[in-house]
Amino acid sequence: MKKVVVLGGGIAGVETSIFLRKYGFEVELISNRDYFYIYPISIWIPTKEKKFEDVTIPLKDLAEAHGFKFTQDKVIKVDKESFTLEKAGERRDFDYLVVALGQDKLKHKGIEHTYSICGNPNETLKYSEKLDSLIKAGKGKLAFGFGGNPKAKEAVRGGPVFELLFNVDYYLRKLKIRDKFELTFFAPMPKPGERLGEKALKMMDVMFKRLNIKSVTGKKITEFTPDGVLLEDGTKIESDLTCFVAAGDGHPAVKAGNLPQTEAGFVVIEPTNQVKGVENVYAVGDSCALEGPEWKAKQGHLAEVMARNTAYNIALKEGLEKGNPKTYIEHINILCLMDMGNGGGLAYRDDKKAMLIPLPILGHWMKKGWGIYYKLSKLGKIPRLPGM
Numbered sequence: 001m002k003k004v005v006v007l008g009g010g011i012a013g014v015e016t017s018i019f020l021r022k023y024g025f026e027v028e029l030i031s032n033r034d035y036f037y038i039y040p041i042s043i044w045i046p047t048k049e050k051k052f053e054d055v056t057i058p059l060k061d062l063a064e065a066h067g068f069k070f071t072q073d074k075v076i077k078v079d080k081e082s083f084t085l086e087k088a089g090e091r092r093d094f095d096y097l098v099v100a101l102g103q104d105k106l107k108h109k110g111i112e113h114t115y116s117i118c119g120n121p122n123e124t125l126k127y128s129e130k131l132d133s134l135i136k137a138g139k140g141k142l143a144f145g146f147g148g149n150p151k152a153k154e155a156v157r158g159g160p161v162f163e164l165l166f167n168v169d170y171y172l173r174k175l176k177i178r179d180k181f182e183l184t185f186f187a188p189m190p191k192p193g194e195r196l197g198e199k200a201l202k203m204m205d206v207m208f209k210r211l212n213i214k215s216v217t218g219k220k221i222t223e224f225t226p227d228g229v230l231l232e233d234g235t236k237i238e239s240d241l242t243c244f245v246a247a248g249d250g251h252p253a254v255k256a257g258n259l260p261q262t263e264a265g266f267v268v269i270e271p272t273n274q275v276k277g278v279e280n281v282y283a284v285g286d287s288c289a290l291e292g293p294e295w296k297a298k299q300g301h302l303a304e305v306m307a308r309n310t311a312y313n314i315a316l317k318e319g320l321e322k323g324n325p326k327t328y329i330e331h332i333n334i335l336c337l338m339d340m341g342n343g344g345g346l347a348y349r350d351d352k353k354a355m356l357i358p359l360p361i362l363g364h365w366m367k368k369g370w371g372i373y374y375k376l377s378k379l380g381k382i383p384r385l386p387g388m
Ligand SMILES: Cc1cc2nc3c(=O)[nH]c(=O)nc-3n(C[C@H](O)[C@H](O)[C@H](O)COP(=O)(O)OP(=O)(O)OC[C@H]3O[C@@H](n4cnc5c(N)ncnc54)[C@H](O)[C@@H]3O)c2cc1C
Pocket: 007, 008, 009, 010, 011, 012, 013, 030, 031, 032, 033, 035, 036, 037, 039, 040, 041, 042, 043, 073, 074, 075, 076, 100, 101, 102, 103, 117, 118, 119, 159, 160, 253, 284, 285, 286, 287, 298, 299, 300, 301, 302, 303, 335, 336, 337
């Protein structure tokens, strides 16, 4: 059977490996971390609703459950005909290569004074520790923001920042110390979150006012400092703890290699996920440049569609499937169950509609339930629901 090497052990890489194994391919997954990190439920680590181990699955357990090989190493370069690992050096021993390395983040001046919940999982732990110490001190100023990338608008990640903000607000209320904390939301764009539609923007505004959260938008960030955020008009957001999610940027291993890529370093793919002009290399998930409408976004559910399509399209090339290649384009939509600690909102956007359906109480428990389902089903302990 042909050998497929999958680079990256996140949502895209794991799903690709699982589905390639269903066709019987020999699969090796290479990742720098030895665990699969379930980002969508990691927002609850700082508020103590989840422990680190609740949002991770050891990759060796997934490898055992699905029969693929797991190798821990760091990919430093991906080329059309080979890839290079930090420990093992250059390798060419594959029939197909799938790039699923996720994305990097833009580097802003003073970013080291901020914590992202969308990057290295250790940063979420550090954020959590710092929040604990402020809670112990009994007061603090907290800032939550995200930035944009003019070269890749779809790489903006704002949803998790809103989720963390509302969850921290609710957590402080539960501890009965919310009045001792000042919470500020900030973003350089005038209408952050606008791709979810006007209704969602208005709802967010109402929530901010109701929860006494300050909002500073439409001002460019000049620098982060240990005690706040400096803005282009010379004003400063005072902050003892800043959560900032910079927009995505191309992965360094992609930038270092010769795969076709956009100015921002995202892999250019066909709608079938095959890398443009490279017959046996595919890219899935956050690593690739997306085609599609202005409001498109890089999301986990799209990464999984791309992963399943890639397994199918490789099987098609090998004569194990019949039919036409599958493409991701028709699956572009925004689907996000945005958690608010004591409830949630279901955000949905496609070409025809944009809506945000409030789901008080139920929304929170639906997302919690999804997290449990996701973990167990990935390990093959419970059956998968179609399309999930
Ligand atoms: C906090 C948060 C909440 C989110 N919530 C939602 C949600 O509710 N719904 C939704 O649809 N999407 C959500 N998303 C988006 C979703 O998580 C991403 O789109 C998805 O994780 C992309 O999957 P990926 O596999 O492409 O990248 P990643 O999940 O980032 O995985 C990349 C993998 O590559 C590995 N890797 C990276 N660099 C190297 C290297 N040099 N060498 C070897 N391995 C490497 C990493 O260890 C990781 O295993 C959320 C994202 C975040 C951060």
